[in-house]
Amino acid sequence: MNDTDKSAATAFRPPTALADGGQDFIPSGNGQCYTRPGSGQCMKRNSILDAAARTFCRDGFTGASIDLIAAEAGVSRQTIYNHYRDKEMLFGAVVDDIMGRMNAILYDILATFPEESDNLEDDLTLFAARLGKKLMCNRDGEFLRRLIQAEGERYPRLLETWRKNGPAKVWSAIAARLARLAHGGALDIGDPDLAARQFLALVNADFQFCGVLGQKPTEQEIEDSARNGVRTFLRAFARSSAKADAPASSDVALS
Amino acid sequence: MNDTDKSAATAFRPPTALADGGQDFIPSGNGQCYTRPGSGQCMKRNSILDAAARTFCRDGFTGASIDLIAAEAGVSRQTIYNHYRDKEMLFGAVVDDIMGRMNAILYDILATFPEESDNLEDDLTLFAARLGKKLMCNRDGEFLRRLIQAEGERYPRLLETWRKNGPAKVWSAIAARLARLAHGGALDIGDPDLAARQFLALVNADFQFCGVLGQKPTEQEIEDSARNGVRTFLRAFARSSAKADAPASSDVALS
DNA sequence: GACGATTTAGACAATACTGTCTAATTTGAC
DNA sequence: GTCAAATTAGACAGTATTGTCTAAATCGTC
Incomplete structure (x- = not known):
């Protein structure tokens, strides 16, 4: 892995659980880690999701290149293709991830x-x-x-x-x-x-x-x-x- | 010019003046025709602006290709580069055009x-x-x-x-x-x-x-x-x- | 009908991106 | 330390896009 800073990767995604809601983060089932959380593999997966979210948001689907996402995630391009079959799958995983997170927050707030x-x-x-x-x-x-x-x-x-x-x-x-x-x-x-x-x-x-x-x-x-x-x-x-x-x-x- | 239909080109832009406001269309000074309105050159220019607006809106700046815009406008790619230096200028002209039109409508309504x-x-x-x-x-x-x-x-x-x-x-x-x-x-x-x-x-x-x-x-x-x-x-x-x-x-x- | 301006189709180089492949390197679990 | 799994850098073909150029065709005006 490169020496690109990892602080950027965690800025977008809350470290482990909801800031003050007291409810655990609810993964969306698609893009999450099946390996032990905290492992390098899991961190890379999160790092990719974060960078992809940021890049898709900034540049749109067409404008966001896999190379850019990889660079921003501090990960090689091949690793992305390793985790997600293609760009569309990555996009879907990002959306599912964020929707799941927002859904959990919504229920917290409604209560x-x-x-x-x-x-x-x-x-x-x-x-x-x-x-x-x-x-x-x-x-x-x-x-x-x-x-x-x-x-x-x-x-x-x-x-x-x-x-x-x-x-x-x-x-x-x-x-x-x-x-x-x-x-x-x-x-x-x-x-x-x-x-x-x-x-x-x-x-x-x-x-x-x-x-x-x-x-x-x-x-x-x-x-x-x-x-x-x-x-x-x-x-x-x-x-x-x-x-x-x-x-x-x-x-x-x-x- | 191709035989692509011209009805689509006029759907987006009101033919000459405001529908019922009674106030003339206010060109934005950048992308408009300097030749006699109604001339073929002017119609092509409008056709390009219309197609560009539709395509930019649908596909975003990056996703909208000049070729697609040209096809949608029923115009050759070179004609676009002839009227607008590059993609950015075309984009700016589209925005200016629409802003000018909306501005005129706004004043009509405020009255x-x-x-x-x-x-x-x-x-x-x-x-x-x-x-x-x-x-x-x-x-x-x-x-x-x-x-x-x-x-x-x-x-x-x-x-x-x-x-x-x-x-x-x-x-x-x-x-x-x-x-x-x-x-x-x-x-x-x-x-x-x-x-x-x-x-x-x-x-x-x-x-x-x-x-x-x-x-x-x-x-x-x-x-x-x-x-x-x-x-x-x-x-x-x-x-x-x-x-x-x-x-x-x-x-x-x-x- | 003639002539200049405009438009057209297509070729073209330069660049960028996707997705695949490979060989070398690193990581992680035992 | 070992060994398998994961990761990396880079090459690669295929495709798409931008913007330029040119010769032919068309348009508009006289």
């Missing part, structure tokens, strides 16, 4: 949706900020958005899988939880699915074109956008008893 | 923002639907989003130009108009910029991942999303006198 709260604004804001930081605006989220946008037409299976596991799942999960809040009397919601879509839209209002613009918002910006979005959401949907304490003029200023 | 209205919901809905149909969800909008997402990092100038002429311009223009409505007493808005972002987010709530998913919504879906978004926006920001007539349960059902 923190406030059930009954005496401070709905704060709790919903925390939830929305978590969603933004760990799922939508991080590197994996950016990767999937870019790749599916760029290569979705060429790989309908990828597009279909993502649609089922991505937005649809988030939407319906949040819709169910909002409906429960409404049933409990905290919200006045007609169509929970619509409310879920609008909740997500509001909470990410400041990043609408951020994915497109290619620039990641800071944690502070995510928190501010979440706070502002939740405030407006509650102005529209909170039951009147709880509405009084959310004046329009107290929005968090955006840098 | 229809309701000043004083006795039916704010309907008027804002019409405005939002126009924005969606003619600017965000049409072919040009999709093109710019895709291209900037895919190639933005490689062409910072493109990214910067789009940021200035695109979202920033829409945001601030709508913010100013919302502020005027608030000043007139129709709305209760703290931060007009934030309100503008949230307005756009709500109105496009159902298409958050549509650009990513690569599928264009139908006109009906755009109208429904606009209606639902405006309803929620007014639930949150309309002055209380006008709020009563927007119950949560009357949302437009989404197919």
Whole structure:
């Protein structure tokens, strides 16, 4: 193996487990190691997946050359062909890997949706900020958005899988939880699915074109956008008893 | 010139002027014809720009080959190199062309923002639907989003130009108009910029991942999303006198 | 119809990428 | 230390692309 730095390889992939979710990393079954984790073989496999993800994300499927991925992974080209039959298989493995990781994170976050709260604004804001930081605006989220946008037409299976596991799942999960809040009397919601879509839209209002613009918002910006979005959401949907304490003029200023 | 059909070439670009805006097409100065419009040379130039836009959008900059563009435009490769020095110049011309067209459309639509209205919901809905149909969800909008997402990092100038002429311009223009409505007493808005972002987010709530998913919504879906978004926006920001007539349960059902 | 400008098809060199193969080297388990 | 498995560097054929060049064909205008 070359002497290229290995710090880059670990920057993209969390070392072993979820940062603070407490749940183990869930491999996606396709691209993962069958040998003992921690072995050189496994590290090379991860290193390849990392470099491939970075390169595919940066240059697109066509623009990312195997040679470049190999160099970035600090691995010889032949090793890549050794692990993955061809470029398409490597691409599929990268997508599966990231989807599996994001799916696990999604369930972690959904478990923190406030059930009954005496401070709905704060709790919903925390939830929305978590969603933004760990799922939508991080590197994996950016990767999937870019790749599916760029290569979705060429790989309908990828597009279909993502649609089922991505937005649809988030939407319906949040819709169910909002409906429960409404049933409990905290919200006045007609169509929970619509409310879920609008909740997500509001909470990410400041990043609408951020994915497109290619620039990641800071944690502070995510928190501010979440706070502002939740405030407006509650102005529209909170039951009147709880509405009084959310004046329009107290929005968090955006840098 | 080949016998490839010319109907495809005109599908992407409006024949001569804006469909119904009444304002002439504004060429972007770079890629347009200096010869008499309607001449064969001009038609070839437009045909090339159209084919290039379609191909760049479908395959990305790297994936789009000059040969493919030439074939799709029904033109020989040499003709392309004759009009545009190299692939990068062609790409720049396509982007400039589309940006100029979208800019003109944007000003057309902004002129229809309701000043004083006795039916704010309907008027804002019409405005939002126009924005969606003619600017965000049409072919040009999709093109710019895709291209900037895919190639933005490689062409910072493109990214910067789009940021200035695109979202920033829409945001601030709508913010100013919302502020005027608030000043007139129709709305209760703290931060007009934030309100503008949230307005756009709500109105496009159902298409958050549509650009990513690569599928264009139908006109009906755009109208429904606009209606639902405006309803929620007014639930949150309309002055209380006008709020009563927007119950949560009357949302437009989404197919 | 004539003539200059434009377009066309094709050849061409230079470059890049994919995927295969091989022989030498390194790694890892015992 | 040994030995099998994994990895490496590099060569290689096949293919594709870019951008240039040229001679023939076509177009537009007078």
